[in-house]
Amino acid sequence: MLIKNALAALPGGHDFIRCDILIKDGKIAQIGSDLSDSEILDVKGKQVFPGVIDPHVHLNDPGFTQREDFYTGTCAAAAGGVTTIIDMPCTSLPPVTTLQNLQAKLREIEPKAIVDFALYGGISGQSFAHCEKNIAELSEFVSGFKTYLISGMDTFHSLDHFQLEKVLKISKKYNRPVLVHAEDISYIQSAQQAGFANSVAGYYKTRPEIAELLAVNSAVALAENTGADLHVVHVSSAAAAQVVANSTVSGETAPHYLHFDLEDFQKIGTPLKVTPPVKQPGNKEKLWQFLAEGKLDFVATDHAPAPAAMKNASIMQAYSGIPGLETSFTYLYNAGFMQKKLGLQRLLQVTSSQAAKKYYLKDKGAIKVGNDADLLIYDQNKNWVVDGAKFYSKGKLTPFQNMKFQGKIDKTLVRGKIVYDEQVGILAQPGSGRFLKPC
Amino acid sequence: MNNLISMRDLTKEEIMLFMETAAKIEKGELNPNMERKLAALMFYEPSTRTHFSFATAMKKLGGQTITMRGTQNSSVQKGESFADTLQTLAQYADIIVLRTGIEGSARYAAEVVDIPVVNAGDGANQHPTQALLDLYSIIKTQGTLENLNIGVAGDLRFGRTVHSLVYSLSEFNPKFKFISPSFLQMPSYIKDDLVSQNIEFEELQEIDQKIEELDVLYVTRVQRERFADPEEYEKAKSSYILRRSMLAGVKDNFRVMHPLPRVDEISTDVDDTPYAYYFQQAKNGVYTRQAIYAVLLGGLK
Numbered sequence: 001m002l003i004k005n006a007l008a009a010l011p012g013g014h015d016f017i018r019c020d021i022l023i024k025d026g027k028i029a030q031i032g033s034d035l036s037d038s039e040i041l042d043v044k045g046k047q048v049f050p051g052v053i054d055p056h057v058h059l060n061d062p063g064f065t066q067r068e069d070f071y072t073g074t075c076a077a078a079a080g081g082v083t084t085i086i087d088m089p090c091t092s093l094p095p096v097t098t099l100q101n102l103q104a105k106l107r108e109i110e111p112k113a114i115v116d117f118a119l120y121g122g123i124s125g126q127s128f129a130h131c132e133k134n135i136a137e138l139s140e141f142v143s144g145f146k147t148y149l150i151s152g153m154d155t156f157h158s159l160d161h162f163q164l165e166k167v168l169k170i171s172k173k174y175n176r177p178v179l180v181h182a183e184d185i186s187y188i189q190s191a192q193q194a195g196f197a198n199s200v201a202g203y204y205k206t207r208p209e210i211a212e213l214l215a216v217n218s219a220v221a222l223a224e225n226t227g228a229d230l231h232v233v234h235v236s237s238a239a240a241a242q243v244v245a246n247s248t249v250s251g252e253t254a255p256h257y258l259h260f261d262l263e264d265f266q267k268i269g270t271p272l273k274v275t276p277p278v279k280q281p282g283n284k285e286k287l288w289q290f291l292a293e294g295k296l297d298f299v300a301t302d303h304a305p306a307p308a309a310m311k312n313a314s315i316m317q318a319y320s321g322i323p324g325l326e327t328s329f330t331y332l333y334n335a336g337f338m339q340k341k342l343g344l345q346r347l348l349q350v351t352s353s354q355a356a357k358k359y360y361l362k363d364k365g366a367i368k369v370g371n372d373a374d375l376l377i378y379d380q381n382k383n384w385v386v387d388g389a390k391f392y393s394k395g396k397l398t399p400f401q402n403m404k405f406q407g408k409i410d411k412t413l414v415r416g417k418i419v420y421d422e423q424v425g426i427l428a429q430p431g432s433g434r435f436l437k438p439c
Numbered sequence: 440m441n442n443l444i445s446m447r448d449l450t451k452e453e454i455m456l457f458m459e460t461a462a463k464i465e466k467g468e469l470n471p472n473m474e475r476k477l478a479a480l481m482f483y484e485p486s487t488r489t490h491f492s493f494a495t496a497m498k499k500l501g502g503q504t505i506t507m508r509g510t511q512n513s514s515v516q517k518g519e520s521f522a523d524t525l526q527t528l529a530q531y532a533d534i535i536v537l538r539t540g541i542e543g544s545a546r547y548a549a550e551v552v553d554i555p556v557v558n559a560g561d562g563a564n565q566h567p568t569q570a571l572l573d574l575y576s577i578i579k580t581q582g583t584l585e586n587l588n589i590g591v592a593g594d595l596r597f598g599r600t601v602h603s604l605v606y607s608l609s610e611f612n613p614k615f616k617f618i619s620p621s622f623l624q625m626p627s628y629i630k631d632d633l634v635s636q637n638i639e640f641e642e643l644q645e646i647d648q649k650i651e652e653l654d655v656l657y658v659t660r661v662q663r664e665r666f667a668d669p670e671e672y673e674k675a676k677s678s679y680i681l682r683r684s685m686l687a688g689v690k691d692n693f694r695v696m697h698p699l700p701r702v703d704e705i706s707t708d709v710d711d712t713p714y715a716y717y718f719q720q721a722k723n724g725v726y727t728r729q730a731i732y733a734v735l736l737g738g739l740k
Contacts, residue, residue, distance in 0.1 A: 007547060012628065014564035015445060016543040018550070045522075045550045047543075337541065343563055344542040380547065381522035406520060 001416055002037035003375070005044035009348055011366045016047055016344075023373040026415030031369060041418075043377050046410055050348060050367050051083025051115075051374030052329050053355040055143070056233055056252065056300030058321065059085070062108040063093025063155075067306045067319075068394050070112035071430050075392035076303070076325040077115045078420035078428065081376035081409045084364055084436065085115060085325075086143050086355075089122030090156035091304070096120065097127035099137040106435060113433030114426065115414050116374070118359060120179065122146045123167045125157025131167055139174035143359035143438050144231065147178060149215045150185040152275070152320070158185060161218055168228035176438075177229040177250075177358065182240070183207055183276055184214035198316045200266050204277050209237040212276055216240040220247045231358070234302050236276040238286035245295035250358065252300045253287050255324060255331045260284070260399060270311045270318035272399040274302070288341050291350060298354040301328045305395020323395035327386055329376065330405045338406065360438035373416040382408040382422075392426070442549040442556045443731060445565045446607045454574065454607065458584075460730035460739065461575050461723070471729070471738025473502030478732070479532035480506045481525075482559070483539040488699065488721070489559050489568075493536050496728035500738070505532065522551045529554050534736055537561070555735040563599055569698060570603040572727040573657070576720045577608075580694045581654055584611040592618035592646050592679055593659030593704060595625040600698050601659055602629060609633065615640035616649055620675045623665060645678050647685035654690065656681070658697045658704050676703075683708040696720050 001023045007016035008031070022030040022037060059073035068076075070087075077085050087109075089096030096102050096119060105119070121138035123131050123145055135145060147167055148158040159167065164180065171178045188211050196202035216232055220243055223230035232251040235241045244251035256274055261281045265272050272278065290296045304321025311318050329351060336342035342350065348366070356365025363371045384405045388398040412420040419428035440453060463469035478497045482490055485508070494504045507528070521544070528535060529552035537545050538559040545558035545565070560566040578584050589608060591601050595617055605615065605625070615633070617625045617640055624642060633640055643649065650656065661679050666672035680703060681695060697705060697717040709715050733739055 005550075007543070007550060009543075014542045014562070016546050018546065045547075047547070340540045340562065381520050381551070383520060 001039045001041060002035055003048065004040050004042045006048040007046065008048040008367055009050070009344060011348065011353065011368060012345070014344055021048070021367070021373070021375075023416040026373055026417070027363070028367065028369050028371050028373050031367070043410075045381065047378040047380060048367065049081070049376040049378060050352045050365060051376050051412065051414065052081050052351045053084045053361065053365060054082045054301050054303065054325060054328065055086040055298070055355040055359055056088065057085045057303040057325065058088045058091040059109075060091045061112070062105065064091055066394075067310070070109040071114070072392055072394050073303070073325070074112070074114045074117070074433055075426050076323065078412045078414070078426060079392050079409065080326040081329045081378075081412050082325055083115050083374035083376070083412060083414045084117065084361060086118045086120060086359060089120045089146050090124070090148070090151075090153055093155060095122055095124060095156050096138075096142070097122050097124055098130075098134050099141070102138060102141055110435060111431045114419055114428035114430060115433045116436055117433055118143045118361065118436040118438065120144050120146045122156060123159065124148075124151075125159060125163075128159060128163050132170055135167070135170045135174055135176070139176050141437055142176065143361070144177040144179050145171050148181040149219065150181070150183050150188055161222060164219065165222050165226060168222055168226040168230060172226060172228040177231050179231045179233050180219050181234070182212060182215035182219045182232050184211045184218075187211045187214060198314050200262070200269065200315055203273070203315045204262055204265070207275065207277050209239055209279055209283070212237050212240045213243065216243050220244070220249050223247070223249050233300070234276065235287070235296060236283070237279045238283045241287055241290045241296055245290055250297045252298050253291060253296050254300060254302050255328050256322065256399060258284055258287055258291070259331065259335060264399070268399050270313065270315060271322065271397040271401070273311070273315065273318050273320050274322055275320040288336075292342055292346060294346075297358065298350045299328065299332060300355070301325055303393070305393045307394055308397055311397045323388070323391060323393040323398055326391050326393060327398065327400045330384065330407065330409065331400065333378065333407060334405045361436055362439035373413055375413040376409060377411040377413070378407055379410040379422070380407040382410075384408040440734060443567055443735065444546050444549055444556065444558045446567045446570050446603050451610045454571070454610070457571050457727065457730050457734060458575055458578050460733055461726040462579075464729045464733065465726045469733070469739070471500055471733040471736075473497060473500035473732060473736065473738060476500075476502040476533045476732070476736055477531065478502060478504045478534045478536055479528040480504055480536045481528065481538070482506065482508050484560070485509070486538055486560065489538065492721075492724045493559065493728050496725050497732060499725065500729055500732060502732070525551050534732065557731060557735065566599055566603055568724075568728060568731060569600050570607045571731070572720065572724040573604050573696065573698070574607055575727045576696055576716060576723045577655055579723065580716060581692060584608065586612050587654045588614045588616070588652050590616040590618060590650070590653045590656040591659075592656065592681075594623045594661050594665060595619045596623040597665070598659050601657065604657065605629060605633070609636055609638055613638065616643055616653065617641070618643045618646050618648070618679070620644070620661070620678070623661065646681055650685060651688040651690070654692055654694075656693070656695050658695060660702055660704055680704055680706060681709055682706045683712060686712060686714055689714060
């Protein structure tokens with residue numbers, strides 16, 4: 001297939017380049033002008049980006065499919081221009097803590113996926129005793145190992161500092177990053193018993209900036225002592241981001257931390273309940289700055305949807321997590337690129353190339369000859385108002401509800417096949433998404 | 440040629456067409472008639488000089504201009520898309536001159552409308568009309584663009600003007616001297632490109648270090664904000680100020696250029712030497728932009 005008249009965001013430039021992109025066998029075969037082919041997709045006037053890589057999603061399959069399954073989750077990805085996701089090990093049953101569990105999960109999800117996917121392994125409190133063996137066996141198949149310094153999940157407990165240190169040392173041997181959810185367990189557990197009101201303010205007081213800072217400091221110290229590759233997921237505060245910036249450790253943030261603060265949380269309520277919670281005003285501006293300067297490495301959504309029934313509860317009881325796949329790119333395009341917070345190259349880095357590099361995803365992350373033809377076609381001339389009711393995700397409540405965006409995702413291509421078309425909907429068959437082993 | 444978006448789109452012949460057209464207009468040998476032409480100057484970002492220069496150029500050719508500034512009081516505030524605004528203006532005007540802060544927006548505009556689009560600066564990307572007027576200033580003072588010894592001083596890391604200039608000159612076998620504090624050096628991707636094209640360059644720390652070898656010294660501003668430590672700035676600053684006393688041994692054809700506005704990187708005692716060229720350079724901007732209108736609107740005959 002030939003993508004004709006693209007305004008393509010190629011790596012390295014500050015401008016879209018008018019070109020044709022020839023796709024053969026799912027790969028980008030040639031980028032040039034006046035190319036020809038029997039099958040043509042004319043995208044005149046539209047911008048073409050590398051497909052988004054979202055390295056932090058919870059698709060909950062198998063085990064928690066009332067919240068999301070691999071078909072609805074990858075459909076949401078396709079509609080959001082996301083062509084590769086990396087799924088978390090903790091929110092499925094069984095959790096991906098052993099090779100056997102990973103194989104069981106793959107059997108369940110491979111027939112459902114419509115975009116490409118990779119998996120993380122996990123080291124939980126329960127599986128720690130066998131971490132040496134599990135890391136050895138899983139490394140060939142997973143992009144990294146997820147850990148928690150505090151966990152609200154019965155099926156995936158947190159690690160303490162001693163345990164995290166050991167996981168870091170072993171993962172280093174196998175050249176895999178360790179991902180950590182960094183909030184301080186002792187601070188939060190005491191705060192949860194302090195009797196704060198069942199309100200947004202009360203919930204925030206159980207997990208404020210300092211709870212994140214304490215844990216990020218500890219995790220960074222452990223990583224630098226062991227020389228391991230540690231990645232801090234969903235950095236939500238400026239102080240924690242500063243620690244990450246000054247360290248050898250990498251970090252990501254999410255669109256909701258870039259856009260909302262505690263005052264918004266007061267107004268929006270449970271549809272904005274995430275863990276860690278959004279922070280005091282003043283943090284998000286600094287997160288943008290760190291992201292722009294490369295001190296935070298990339299953006300991931302932490303897509304963790306749940307049906308409205310699980311969100312419509314008191315703030316303390318409501319499910320923590322929001323859908324993110326269907327809004328992340330358009331949000332970053334509008335609030336980042338159009339508002340001049342992110343240049344074009346930085347936009348490409350934070351949505352695609354940096355995650356491809358970090359997680360050893362072969363032939364992904366840029367529009368260049370030889371790479372998979374994973375493309376996002378963006379129509380800048382369409383306006384779009386977010387309506388969660390129309391999401392493919394099972395999570396329909398979004399804090400981005402009614403937000404107006406300039407531009408809309410027109411089509412998403414995975415390895416040269418159109419998987420989503422704004423006019424038509426999902427065009428891919430379940431099972432067309434491929435499992436990606438790290439290279 | 441339908442649009443002027445990026446210097447990288449231009450062949451050497453096309454660059455020379457702009458140079459020759461500007462020269463003919465300046466000498467009065469060519470009088471393009473733009474009497475019935477209207478240029479829409481869409482300035483989403485403020486730039487007084489660039490705007491004046493484009494407006495002056497059109498008026499001197501007998502044409503008219505309309506201006507849209509910022510997004511205040513325009514339909515953009517009401518949520519009209521950029522493409523719709525462009526389409527509407529394209530119904531009134533014969534050419535669009537566009538300045539925005541968003542990379543790639545000029546090329547996008549050129550896709551959307553059927554009339555010519557001139558990129559008057561899009562974010563950190565390109566400013567091709569500045570590059571063309573710089574080239575015109577060089578050719579006017581040196582008689583050629585070929586085989587020149589060009590010094591470029593100041594903020595070479597973030598300076599979009601110098602990046603465009605270096606790229607445009609690289610077709611003409613130049614020798615470059617890049618003069619900057621170490622942390623504001625020319626980005627490595629540009630240096631790699633120069634190496635692959637076999638273009639000679641050296642990196643220096645003092646503005647007068649090899650000034651006697653130069654044909655042109657192009658000075659740009661070193662911004663205080665780039666320095667983490669204000670003391671460092673004060674120290675570094677003096678290494679990048681050009682003073683009259685430094686000009687003792689320069690060649691006769693040597694000229695100092697600057698995109699303006701100047702702050703204090705060229706001492707005012709240089710202004711009345713025969714080497715100062717920055718104010719004429721601004722005047723050349725009008726001839727160059729007249730040439731751009733002429734080339735894009737069919738005014739060469």
